[in-house]
Amino acid sequence: xxxxxxxxxxxxxxxxxxxxxxxxxxxxxxxxxxxxxxxxxxxxxxxxxxxxxxxxxxxxxxxxxxxxxxxxxxxxxxxxxxxxxxxxxxxxxxxxxxxxxxxxxxxxxxxxxxxxxxxxxxxxxxxxxxxxxxxxxxxxxxxxxxxxxxxxxxxxxxxxxxxxxxxxxxxxxxxxxxxxxxxxxxxxxxxxxxxxxxxxxxxxxxxxxxxxxxxxxxxxxxxxxxxxxxxxxxxxxxxxxxxxxxxxxxxxxxxxxxxxxxxxxxxxxxx
Amino acid sequence: xxxxxxxxxxxxxxxxxxxxxxxxxxxxxxxxxxxxxxxxxxxxxxxxxxxxxxxxxxxxxxxxxxxxxxxxxxxxxxxxxxxxxxxxxxxxxxxxxxxxxxxxxxxxxxxxxxxxxxxxxxxxxxxxxxxxxxxxxxxxxxxxxxxxxxxxxxxxxxxxxxxxxxxxxxxxxxxxxxxxxxxxxxxxxxxxxxxxxxxxxxxxxxxxxxxxxxxxxxxxxxxxxxxxxxxxxxxxxxxxxxxxxxxxxxxxxxxxxxxxxxxxxxxxxxxxxxxxxxxxxxxxxxxxxxxxxxxxxxxxxxxxxxxxxxxxxxxxxxxxxxxxxxxxxxxxxxxxxxxxxxxxxxxxxxxxxxxxxx
Numbered sequence: 001x002x003x004x005x006x007x008x009x010x011x012x013x014x015x016x017x018x019x020x021x022x023x024x025x026x027x028x029x030x031x032x033x034x035x036x037x038x039x040x041x042x043x044x045x046x047x048x049x050x051x052x053x054x055x056x057x058x059x060x061x062x063x064x065x066x067x068x069x070x071x072x073x074x075x076x077x078x079x080x081x082x083x084x085x086x087x088x089x090x091x092x093x094x095x096x097x098x099x100x101x102x103x104x105x106x107x108x109x110x111x112x113x114x115x116x117x118x119x120x121x122x123x124x125x126x127x128x129x130x131x132x133x134x135x136x137x138x139x140x141x142x143x144x145x146x147x148x149x150x151x152x153x154x155x156x157x158x159x160x161x162x163x164x165x166x167x168x169x170x171x172x173x174x175x176x177x178x179x180x181x182x183x184x185x186x187x188x189x190x191x192x193x194x195x196x197x198x199x200x201x202x203x204x205x206x207x208x209x210x211x212x213x214x215x216x217x218x219x220x221x222x223x224x225x226x227x228x229x230x231x232x233x234x235x236x237x238x239x240x241x242x243x244x245x246x247x248x249x250x251x252x253x254x255x256x257x258x259x260x261x262x263x264x265x266x267x268x269x270x271x
Numbered sequence: 272x273x274x275x276x277x278x279x280x281x282x283x284x285x286x287x288x289x290x291x292x293x294x295x296x297x298x299x300x301x302x303x304x305x306x307x308x309x310x311x312x313x314x315x316x317x318x319x320x321x322x323x324x325x326x327x328x329x330x331x332x333x334x335x336x337x338x339x340x341x342x343x344x345x346x347x348x349x350x351x352x353x354x355x356x357x358x359x360x361x362x363x364x365x366x367x368x369x370x371x372x373x374x375x376x377x378x379x380x381x382x383x384x385x386x387x388x389x390x391x392x393x394x395x396x397x398x399x400x401x402x403x404x405x406x407x408x409x410x411x412x413x414x415x416x417x418x419x420x421x422x423x424x425x426x427x428x429x430x431x432x433x434x435x436x437x438x439x440x441x442x443x444x445x446x447x448x449x450x451x452x453x454x455x456x457x458x459x460x461x462x463x464x465x466x467x468x469x470x471x472x473x474x475x476x477x478x479x480x481x482x483x484x485x486x487x488x489x490x491x492x493x494x495x496x497x498x499x500x501x502x503x504x505x506x507x508x509x510x511x512x513x514x515x516x517x518x519x520x521x522x523x524x525x526x527x528x529x530x531x532x533x534x535x536x537x538x539x540x541x542x543x544x545x546x547x548x549x550x551x552x553x554x555x556x557x558x559x560x561x562x563x564x565x566x567x568x569x570x571x572x573x574x575x576x577x578x579x580x581x582x583x584x585x586x587x588x589x590x591x592x593x594x595x596x597x598x599x600x601x602x603x604x605x606x607x608x609x610x611x612x613x614x615x616x617x618x619x620x621x622x623x624x625x626x627x628x629x
Contacts, residue, residue, distance in 0.1 A: 089305045101313045105326040147320040235563035269510050269564035
């Protein structure tokens with residue numbers, strides 16, 4: 001699962017179309033769209049809404065860890081061209097002085113900039129940075145669910161000193177985001193690759209311990225040890241690794257673990 | 272892989288305007304700069320993944336405030352009485368599967384402490400405390416001393432400092448061939464340029480990005496020709512079914528390439544990791560055979576079985592004694608293993624280092 005969080009319905013619309021996302025039931029606290037791989041939640045404007053929507057998306061999806069989280073939306077900037085697209089390299093929250101640093105471990109080809117998350121639409125632009133109203137809260141919450149390499153903030157410039165935000169219509173917001181959907185799709189793909197790499201690493205083998213346990217009583221720590229021994233033997237022995245039938249003589253969990261440990265010792269050490 | 276691959280530099284606000292910071296940034300003209308308050312905001316935070324960051328590590332320029340020069344653990348050294356270590360950098364350009372840094376840090380970003388002058392002052396204080404005795408300072412504990420030399424200018428700045436202090440001994444520990452700074456300077460007697468090696472098969476299998484054995488030996492030969500004193504560090508010792516053949520091949524290559532007269536010290540060290548480092552590394556690399564095997568935990572370290580470790584050490588000890596004079600051989604003390612001369616010798620740098628990086 002890959003999570004997209006936008007503040008505005010007009011930001012979500014081109015993504016819903018591009019990724020062929022379907023709507024959820026009207027009783028949801030946040031408007032949510034899905035396909036088999038992506039979940040998009042429209043948070044509403046502001047930090048609290050963004051934090052709540054991010055947590056909601058996580059809980060609603062069954063609390064999947066280590067999946068990509070992308071905050072996509074418009075932002076102001078003092079001088080950047082309207083329509084230009086940026087990744088956050090730093091997110092600063094002036095209300096509490098905290099900063100977050102997305103870890104950019106892939107080459108997106110996009111320029112990067114600091115995002116300053118403010119409470120009201122910004123027009124003074126005191127810093128040479130992107131200004132939004134959600135990124136800090138989104139990042140603070142999403143980075144509890146995934147490593148920072150998988151949590152990214154992408155902003156499309158909607159206004160600057162020359163072109164103020166006042167009167168920015170939803171259709172124009174959709175047009176700005178819509179012009180960047182392929183860039184957003186590429187970011188989805190890059191973060192998905194990282195998440196897949198991480199998932200491949202975190203998978204514990206074998207997936208099913210039950211054939212090994214049978215009717216033996218196994219404590220939680222013995223189960224953990226069994227999993228670890230089987231994983232290590234699988235690494236060392238490959239496909240010819242141990243099978244439950246070879247250890248059917250082990251009367252209880254302790255005997256089973258001892259027999260597997262002996263087998264591991266026979267394998268010795270290697271690289 | 273190299274300094275030029277660095278795409279992003281985080282800079283602590285406090286040192287952003289310092290000349291060394293600006294010089295380093297100038298050497299990375301294409302890199303983006305991101306200001307931070309303290310390097311800890313970026314480095315080693317929770318929810319960072321070392322292996323993912325290793326795809327594209329960033330550089331962090333920072334000031335080190337405390338603990339600049341620390342006492343080396345007991346038994347750490349190559350014959351000196353007073354032993355200290357210091358780390359101008361955290362993390363390494365290379366990607367060695369056995370490197371303990373992966374167990375120590377959550378982040379693969381490189382931290383470079385640019386306040387070299389504070390390191391100099393701390394070294395001066397340690398020297399003064401020793402009252403005229405020789406004092407050893409080991410660099411390359413948390414990094415490779417030379418791998419990012421073209422960017423850091425570390426050796427170029429530290430060697431002249433040591434040249435003026437003959438009682439201060441410096442060990443540069445490296446797997447790099449970045450020796451230009453050294454070749455441009457007059458060799459100094461109180462510096463040992465120590466190169467780490469594992470045999471060819473282990474190098475190919477486990478040391479991503481590390482220069483070939485041949486190119487490291489070429490670098491050593493150039494340094495020897497210019498009068499630099501060299502160290503050979505067989506660290507960590509790695510077991511394979513062809514252990515003896517692999518290490519004999521390595522020893523032949525090393526001592527064919529380097530004049531024995533240029534050797535200051537030869538040492539070897541075991542593959543050992545603190546248990547929490549081992550657990551983190553095994554989790555980061557669950558398919559790595561090195562961590563899947565029947566390792567043992569004893570005396571607060573995860574290591575090869577003691578009997579095997581001892582056999583490996585005895586073999587190396589015997590073979591090295593055939594090739595180098597006893598006075599430059601610092602056999603690692605595994606259990607009660609004695610030196611060829613029959614007397615316990617000081618443990619080499621490698622002994623405390625577990626499976627170290629450079």
